[in-house]
Amino acid sequence: MIAPSRVGGPAPAVHPPEGLGASLGRLASRHPVVWRLSSLVLFFLAWEIAGRVPISYAFPTFSATLVALVSMMADGSLFVAYGSTLQPLVIGIAISGVVGVVLGIVMGLSRMAEWLAAPLFVVLQAAPMAALIPLITFVYGIGLLAKTLAVIMLALPVIVLNGYKAVRNANPSLVAMCRSFQGTKLQQIAKIIVPDASPVIFAGLRLGLAAGFIGVILAELLITPTGIGDLITYHRSVANYAEMYAAVVSIILVSTLTLAALESFETRLLRPEKRRG
Amino acid sequence: MCKSVSGVKAGFMALALGAGLLMSSAADAGKVRVAFGDIASVESLHLLAAFERAKEQGVDIEVTYLKSEDIAAQAVVGGQADIGVGGPYALMQKVKAPIRMFLQLSTLRFYPAVNGQFYKTWKDLNGQEIAVHSRGSGTEAIMKLMEDRQGIKFSKISYIPGSEVRTGALLQGNVKATIVDSSGRRLLETQAPGKFVILPLDGVNATDEALFANQAFLDKNAADVDKIVEAIVQTWRDVTANPGVVTEWRAKYKLMPDLPAGQVAEILPYFQELAQGNAFPLNGGGAVAAKDDFAFYTLSGQLTGEPANLKVADFWDTRSLDRALAKLGTK
Numbered sequence: 001m002i003a004p005s006r007v008g009g010p011a012p013a014v015h016p017p018e019g020l021g022a023s024l025g026r027l028a029s030r031h032p033v034v035w036r037l038s039s040l041v042l043f044f045l046a047w048e049i050a051g052r053v054p055i056s057y058a059f060p061t062f063s064a065t066l067v068a069l070v071s072m073m074a075d076g077s078l079f080v081a082y083g084s085t086l087q088p089l090v091i092g093i094a095i096s097g098v099v100g101v102v103l104g105i106v107m108g109l110s111r112m113a114e115w116l117a118a119p120l121f122v123v124l125q126a127a128p129m130a131a132l133i134p135l136i137t138f139v140y141g142i143g144l145l146a147k148t149l150a151v152i153m154l155a156l157p158v159i160v161l162n163g164y165k166a167v168r169n170a171n172p173s174l175v176a177m178c179r180s181f182q183g184t185k186l187q188q189i190a191k192i193i194v195p196d197a198s199p200v201i202f203a204g205l206r207l208g209l210a211a212g213f214i215g216v217i218l219a220e221l222l223i224t225p226t227g228i229g230d231l232i233t234y235h236r237s238v239a240n241y242a243e244m245y246a247a248v249v250s251i252i253l254v255s256t257l258t259l260a261a262l263e264s265f266e267t268r269l270l271r272p273e274k275r276r277g
Numbered sequence: 278m279c280k281s282v283s284g285v286k287a288g289f290m291a292l293a294l295g296a297g298l299l300m301s302s303a304a305d306a307g308k309v310r311v312a313f314g315d316i317a318s319v320e321s322l323h324l325l326a327a328f329e330r331a332k333e334q335g336v337d338i339e340v341t342y343l344k345s346e347d348i349a350a351q352a353v354v355g356g357q358a359d360i361g362v363g364g365p366y367a368l369m370q371k372v373k374a375p376i377r378m379f380l381q382l383s384t385l386r387f388y389p390a391v392n393g394q395f396y397k398t399w400k401d402l403n404g405q406e407i408a409v410h411s412r413g414s415g416t417e418a419i420m421k422l423m424e425d426r427q428g429i430k431f432s433k434i435s436y437i438p439g440s441e442v443r444t445g446a447l448l449q450g451n452v453k454a455t456i457v458d459s460s461g462r463r464l465l466e467t468q469a470p471g472k473f474v475i476l477p478l479d480g481v482n483a484t485d486e487a488l489f490a491n492q493a494f495l496d497k498n499a500a501d502v503d504k505i506v507e508a509i510v511q512t513w514r515d516v517t518a519n520p521g522v523v524t525e526w527r528a529k530y531k532l533m534p535d536l537p538a539g540q541v542a543e544i545l546p547y548f549q550e551l552a553q554g555n556a557f558p559l560n561g562g563g564a565v566a567a568k569d570d571f572a573f574y575t576l577s578g579q580l581t582g583e584p585a586n587l588k589v590a591d592f593w594d595t596r597s598l599d600r601a602l603a604k605l606g607t608k
Binding site (some may be wrong): 060225239240241 | 347351353354355365367368370371372373374411412414436438442451483578579
């Protein structure tokens with residue numbers, strides 16, 4: 001079909017005034033990642049401006065931090081640092097994950113175990129860990145053991161308490177169904193309670209992992225400077241603020257990516273119904 | 278877009294300005310706020326006494342204790358403190374912070390200590406592991422300097438923050454070679470006489486702590502700064518002549534009244550040792566100290582560039598010190 005030609009009248013606007021906003025909105029609703037990216041871009045822009053004002057002599061711009069991050073990756077110092085930071089983190093998270101989930105399930109199933117252990121973990125979760133971590137050194141020295149313990153102290157309580165609450169609040173009608181189908185106690189736990197509790201247990205694991213990252217950085221800043229903690233303290237002491245911020249940003253990135261990976265692992269393997277079509 | 282960026286920028290400026298105003302209104306007019314980078318200890322008694330003597334000359338001084346030297350330096354740069362204690366060379370060179378040092382308080386006094394069962398001399402440390410305070414610290418620079426001078430190479434440098442922690446590790450046998458401060462050295466000598474060897478350390482003469490302030494503060498408050506500098510230089514000379522006077526000042530000015538008896542007993546030996554070793558900078562450092570520092574801190578990584586090309590005026594403001602020395606004479 002051919003559009004009727006207009007002669008003499010005002011030329012039609014190629015983009016109506018509200019067109020840009022509307023088309024952006026359409027783009028964003030079709031690709032939600034656009035919103036997320038634009039939020040990041042806005043944040044980095046604000047950072048760049050704040051660094052250029054500058055709000056402090058010790059506050060680098062976003063671009064300087066990015067350059068420092070790339071140069072620390074290029075000279076390998078960042079990877080060497082992660083080599084030593086990840087040791088206590090991985091050991092601590094592995095121990096907290098296994099012990100925490102098992103202990104949480106046991107506490108959820110048995111009142112006796114709950115009375116014995118729950119108060120301890122509630123207190124541990126409420127305790128100001130930054131004040132307690134230096135005390136670890138009095139007993140366990142300054143090595144890998146002390147740092148692993150710091151990770152466990154932060155990660156374990158949240159994993160245990162989530163597991164315990166998840167099991168305790170397992171859907172009673174599902175449990176009753178299992179009983180009416182003459183399921184054994186073991187089947188009731190393995191096939192009904194734990195699968196039903198798994199989303200909250202996984203939420204606990206994610207929170208525990210995030211707490212573990214906090215624990216390992218606290219340990220590296222408060223016990224002995226190694227890995228990322230060393231990069232942060234060293235670059236601060238010689239006033240390389242861009243490098244210092246780059247180290248901080250890198251740990252936030254690694255922590256965020258690890259958490260996202262854990263979440264997608266959970267969605268893919270355990271909760272297929274949550275997967276987006 | 279440009280307009281909105283400048284709007285945001287203006288917003289930030291307004292915020293920063295508002296914060297600045299809040300801070301300046303919080304600060305009492307005429308009060309000199311001094312920020313220490315550490316808690317007060319026996320080792321800072323003479324400085325506290327010197328501040329009391331400056332107060333007698335009419336300077337209103339308020340001392341606060343912060344977690345580390347970095348934070349004290351940031352407090353001065355940010356305007357929450359007027360004078361800081363430390364050695365912020367990196368801050369001045371790398372981010373061009375408008376602060377200047379104006380009086381040297383102490384030089385690095387450290388003692389390389391080794392377990393006598395294993396090592397006797399510097400040469401024995403070739404290929405061995407040593408422990409120092411932290412990466413980029415003065416203790417590391419001292420050990421690296423000695424590595425060069427002695428023609429040896431350590432197999433590994435490990436980092437254990439805190440001289441008292443390294444002293445304990447040496448006593449327990451966890452490390453065999455490290456570097457400790459003077460109280461650590463005395464502890465080694467009293468706990469295990471003869472077991473540890475203190476290796477000789479010559480020609481290391483770098484600033485450990487100095488007073489620094491914003492250039493604007495130094496320009497505006499020259500009279501107060503002069504009185505503080507005079508009081509400290511005079512105090513350092515008095516302590517060198519008679520170390521026992523520190524105990525008298527502690528009683529007179531009621532300094533650190535809660536000090537435990539064990540530490541009170543340490544006051545006299547500590548100051549006697551420093552006085553005998555002529556450790557107090559009797560002329561306040563100045564340009565001579567700056568030159569020594571350039572050589573040492575370029576080695577440690579705090580400063581970059583050739584020591585000969587660094588300018589004293591970029592790091593020090595010696596006007597108050599020069600006036601004080603003209604009045605008190607040099608030693």
